[in-house]
Amino acid sequence: MKWTILLPLLPLVLSAPAPAPQNNDPASTSAAQNATATATATGSSSTSTGSSPSNTTSNNPSVTIYPDTSNGTPIKITGVNVAEYGQDLYLGVPYAQPPVGDLRFSPPQSYIYNFSVTAQKQPPACLQSPNGLAGTQSEDCLYLNVYAPQGSNATSAYLPVMVWIYGGSFTSGSIDLYNATALQAYASKTGKPFIYVALNYRLGTFGWPSGSGFAENGAANLGLKDIRKGLEWVQENIWAFGGNPDQVTVFGESAGAIATSLLYLDENINTFKSAIMESGAQSTTPIGPTGSTWEDAYQYLLQVTNCSSTPASSANATAATPSSAANTTATTSSTNATSTGYATSSDSTSKLTGFECLKALPADALLKGQLTVKSNLLFAGFIYGPSIDGDLIPDSPHTLLSQGRFAKKPFISGNNKDEGTSFVPSFVNSTQTGMQLLAIFSPVDPDNSTVAQLYSLYSPEPSAGSPFDTGNQTFGFSPAHKQIAAILGDAQFQAPRRYFLEQANSHGLDQTWSYQFEQYTPGQPAARGVYHASEIPYVYGLSVPGANLTSIGFGNNYTVGDQQLSYQMVDYWLNFAYYSNPNGQSNSNATVWPTYSNDKNILRLKSDNITVFTDNYRQAQMDFFNGNPTEFNYKRSIAGVQRG
Ligand SMILES: *[C@@H]1O[C@H](CO)[C@@H](O)[C@H](O)[C@H]1NC(C)=O
Ligand SMILES: *[C@@H]1O[C@H](CO)[C@@H](O)[C@H](O)[C@H]1NC(C)=O
Ligand SMILES: *[C@@H]1O[C@H](CO)[C@@H](O)[C@H](O)[C@H]1NC(C)=O
Ligand SMILES: *[C@@H]1O[C@H](CO)[C@@H](O)[C@H](O)[C@H]1NC(C)=O
Numbered sequence: 001m002k003w004t005i006l007l008p009l010l011p012l013v014l015s016a017p018a019p020a021p022q023n024n025d026p027a028s029t030s031a032a033q034n035a036t037a038t039a040t041a042t043g044s045s046s047t048s049t050g051s052s053p054s055n056t057t058s059n060n061p062s063v064t065i066y067p068d069t070s071n072g073t074p075i076k077i078t079g080v081n082v083a084e085y086g087q088d089l090y091l092g093v094p095y096a097q098p099p100v101g102d103l104r105f106s107p108p109q110s111y112i113y114n115f116s117v118t119a120q121k122q123p124p125a126c127l128q129s130p131n132g133l134a135g136t137q138s139e140d141c142l143y144l145n146v147y148a149p150q151g152s153n154a155t156s157a158y159l160p161v162m163v164w165i166y167g168g169s170f171t172s173g174s175i176d177l178y179n180a181t182a183l184q185a186y187a188s189k190t191g192k193p194f195i196y197v198a199l200n201y202r203l204g205t206f207g208w209p210s211g212s213g214f215a216e217n218g219a220a221n222l223g224l225k226d227i228r229k230g231l232e233w234v235q236e237n238i239w240a241f242g243g244n245p246d247q248v249t250v251f252g253e254s255a256g257a258i259a260t261s262l263l264y265l266d267e268n269i270n271t272f273k274s275a276i277m278e279s280g281a282q283s284t285t286p287i288g289p290t291g292s293t294w295e296d297a298y299q300y301l302l303q304v305t306n307c308s309s310t311p312a313s314s315a316n317a318t319a320a321t322p323s324s325a326a327n328t329t330a331t332t333s334s335t336n337a338t339s340t341g342y343a344t345s346s347d348s349t350s351k352l353t354g355f356e357c358l359k360a361l362p363a364d365a366l367l368k369g370q371l372t373v374k375s376n377l378l379f380a381g382f383i384y385g386p387s388i389d390g391d392l393i394p395d396s397p398h399t400l401l402s403q404g405r406f407a408k409k410p411f412i413s414g415n416n417k418d419e420g421t422s423f424v425p426s427f428v429n430s431t432q433t434g435m436q437l438l439a440i441f442s443p444v445d446p447d448n449s450t451v452a453q454l455y456s457l458y459s460p461e462p463s464a465g466s467p468f469d470t471g472n473q474t475f476g477f478s479p480a481h482k483q484i485a486a487i488l489g490d491a492q493f494q495a496p497r498r499y500f501l502e503q504a505n506s507h508g509l510d511q512t513w514s515y516q517f518e519q520y521t522p523g524q525p526a527a528r529g530v531y532h533a534s535e536i537p538y539v540y541g542l543s544v545p546g547a548n549l550t551s552i553g554f555g556n557n558y559t560v561g562d563q564q565l566s567y568q569m570v571d572y573w574l575n576f577a578y579y580s581n582p583n584g585q586s587n588s589n590a591t592v593w594p595t596y597s598n599d600k601n602i603l604r605l606k607s608d609n610i611t612v613f614t615d616n617y618r619q620a621q622m623d624f625f626n627g628n629p630t631e632f633n634y635k636r637s638i639a640g641v642q643r644g
């Protein structure tokens with residue numbers, strides 16, 4: 001059985017025609033334009049290269065930083081100019097020491113620079129499955145990219161900064177997959193130039209491990225620490241690129257939005273002013289204590305890497321067949337949890353603790369172990385991800401939010417209409433298989449009465465399922481497919497989003513906005529509805545006529561309407577970066593996007609229909625999720641984890 005649940009969280013290679021900046025546009029009176037006008041570069045051979053912009057122009061841009069870690073020594077960073085679009089790209093700037101060797105499983109350390117950095121090609125992605133879209137990978141991956149309007153540097157006007165945090169289920173994704181050229185060209189053209197930053201963070205076991213060994217060694221939420229470190233780097237250095245450190249907006253999608261929402265749990269965080277979260281909130285993935293939530297998966301990882309002190313043959317049932325899901329998934333599991341031959345030589349590593357053994361493994365062996373664990377159906381859910389570590393995440397996010405313990409910074413949090421569809425494999429054809437899927441997503445199953453209540457709230461009637469508003473159409477699947485898609489979409493995305501907004505507003509944070517993206521992607525099956533991640537090309541200004549993004553899971557045949565919607569969304573996003581208000585300051589024709597407030601305003605984003613409505617759909621269902629924080633995986637409390 002081919003598992004597709006993790007595909008949706010979306011790596012993608014974004015590249016489509018960018019609007020050429022119009023240097024004589026009177027609306028564009030920015031530093032960027034000034035610099036563009038004075039630039040002399042004419043080389044446009046950049047179009048001929050593959051994944052790396054050409055550096056054959058003679059005027060490679062450079063900026064100079066003076067990081068603390070170089071004791072005031074100037075460090076020159078040389079990038080590459082893309083004259084065609086009036087941009088300077090600094091690709092692969094290190095922001096932390098390579099997390100390799102003794103630094104594996106350690107928080108990111110400040111990078112020690114040595115005079116200069118050549119930042120002219122895409123850095124490697126963090127280690128992940130080789131079957132995805134990421135290109136070169138390495139454990140040495142803590143780099144960031146900066147896209148600046150051409151000529152932007154420390155002597156320019158300081159521009160707002162937008163820092164992108166990619167999605168990918170905490171197990172995939174990389175910055176080279178996101179091409180911000182079109183976005184930046186549009187921004188400059190419309191008089192809102194900005195500095196774009198995207199940073200890599202560690203993935204999978206390397207970045208988001210759970211289990212007793214990691215808890216004992218304080219090695220949780222490393223990817224989140226990477227993101228925080230990258231934001232600190234931006235604070236210290238972005239001025240040199242012409243960026244304003246007081247004007248940083250973080251934006252991210254899926255896992256990137258979840259991570260961004262978790263930054264809010266540090267009440268004193270001061271590395272950004274506002275954030276945009278596209279399809280992700282604090283409890284979107286299961287979040288329980290580091291040491292216990294996925295202990296069974298940790299024990300299994302130790303076994304398959306020969307790092308277990310217990311030979312596989314005598315491993316007990318807890319380790320070998322996780323109790324929570326074993327019975328419900330036995331019939332569909334295609335892998336052997338117990339009969340593999342991995343742990344036959346445990347003697348050779350018995351002097352090390354499991355954690356030390358994992359830390360000493362060759363990186364590819366650890367990755368292989370991770371992929372083996374993930375390929376077991378029992379662990380196909382979100383076994384790598386944020387956890388309650390008593391430090392960055394001191395308690396259940398549900399509890400912290402209810403107590404008002406979060407940063408009071410403006411944010412936009414939105415969802416797509418059919419978040420759940422991409423997560424339901426085709427084998428789900430009955431209530432029973434739907435429940436199996438829920439069990440796979442849960443570290444501990446909800447109890448039977450909870451499940452029964454849940455099913456009573458989600459009608460099996462196809463017209464009630466997701467993709468929503470498609471009547472009794474079932475697209476060749478069973479009705480149970482639409483039913484579980486509705487449940488998953490609400491449980492993981494809609495309910496946590498609504499909860500964050502409600503808690504923000506009841507604790508005095510009134511600068512919040514919400515959207516529902518409702519635009520169908522042309523060229524994608526109707527069964528997907530308005531699926532998870534489908535808004536990304538719109539946010540990057542790429543859903544334009546002529547673009548063909550099908551190879552990365554998006555559309556082709558985008559229409560003028562798609563393009564207009566895209567540019568309207570980009571306007572809202574840029575306004576938010578500029579003014580912490582998506583409406584900006586001008587009297588444009590755009591629909592005014594009201595704050596969420598007690599009216600629960602939410603903006604429908606659909607071409608020809610950008611309208612405000614009330615965020616009270618499926619209210620009883622959302623209340624059920626948000627009112628039962630100890631029952632559902634995504635908000636499982638410490639007490640809840642004990643059960644089962
Ligand atoms: C980024 O997109 C632009 C505009 O579509 C394209 O010219 C350029 O080659 C792309 N860059 C990369 C690295 O793919
Ligand atoms: C652009 O250049 C003009 C003339 O040199 C200057 O007056 C103006 O302030 C500059 N604009 C920005 C945004 O730097
Ligand atoms: C272009 O970049 C490559 C790789 O970074 C480097 O070897 C080469 O010298 C550069 N060429 C120029 C003209 O800067
Ligand atoms: C900024 O760029 C301009 C034009 O290339 C250059 O003259 C100036 O020295 C640069 N400033 C800094 C601080 O690097």
Ligand SMILES: *[C@@H]1O[C@H](CO)[C@@H](O)[C@H](O)[C@H]1NC(C)=O
Nearest residue numbers: 295299310315316317318319
């Ligand atoms: C199985 O192993 C786990 C973790 O090592 C331990 O907590 C549990 O008590 C063991 N169960 C049995 C039945 O031995």
Ligand SMILES: *[C@@H]1O[C@H](CO)[C@@H](O)[C@H](O)[C@H]1NC(C)=O
Nearest residue numbers: 322323324325326327328644
């Ligand atoms: C799993 O099934 C076995 C026998 O089929 C039963 O004894 C055990 O209680 C079941 N475990 C769970 C967690 O339901």
Ligand SMILES: *[C@@H]1O[C@H](CO)[C@@H](O)[C@H](O)[C@H]1NC(C)=O
Nearest residue numbers: 333334335336337339340341
């Ligand atoms: C299960 O283990 C047996 C014996 O080691 C092996 O032959 C078989 O290929 C394994 N099945 C899977 C799906 O890995």
Ligand SMILES: *[C@@H]1O[C@H](CO)[C@@H](O)[C@H](O)[C@H]1NC(C)=O
Nearest residue numbers: 426427428429430431433478
């Ligand atoms: C669901 O699919 C399984 C495997 O393809 C099949 O055996 C079963 O009969 C199906 N159940 C329903 C209710 O269609």
Ligand SMILES: *[C@@H]1O[C@H](CO)[C@@H](O)[C@H](O)[C@H]1NC(C)=O
Nearest residue numbers: 327328432435447448449451
């Ligand atoms: C929960 O439901 C399952 C499947 O319907 C059933 O086998 C099990 O006995 C139930 N457990 C309890 C405690 O009722």
Ligand SMILES: *[C@@H]1O[C@H](CO)[C@@H](O)[C@H](O)[C@H]1NC(C)=O
Nearest residue numbers: 461462463464470471472473
């Ligand atoms: C869907 O089918 C049911 C039962 O066949 C019917 O009562 C209902 O009106 C249908 N709904 C729509 C929207 O067609």
Ligand SMILES: *[C@@H]1O[C@H](CO)[C@@H](O)[C@H](O)[C@H]1NC(C)=O
Nearest residue numbers: 547548549550551552556557
């Ligand atoms: C879009 O690209 C895919 C391959 O990436 C190709 O198979 C398909 O034919 C293209 N579609 C159009 C309409 O160009």
Ligand SMILES: *[C@@H]1O[C@H](CO)[C@@H](O)[C@H](O)[C@H]1NC(C)=O
Nearest residue numbers: 522523546547548556557558
């Ligand atoms: C656009 O879609 C139409 C019909 O769906 C198709 O015939 C046409 O080939 C598509 N064109 C492109 C460029 O994708």
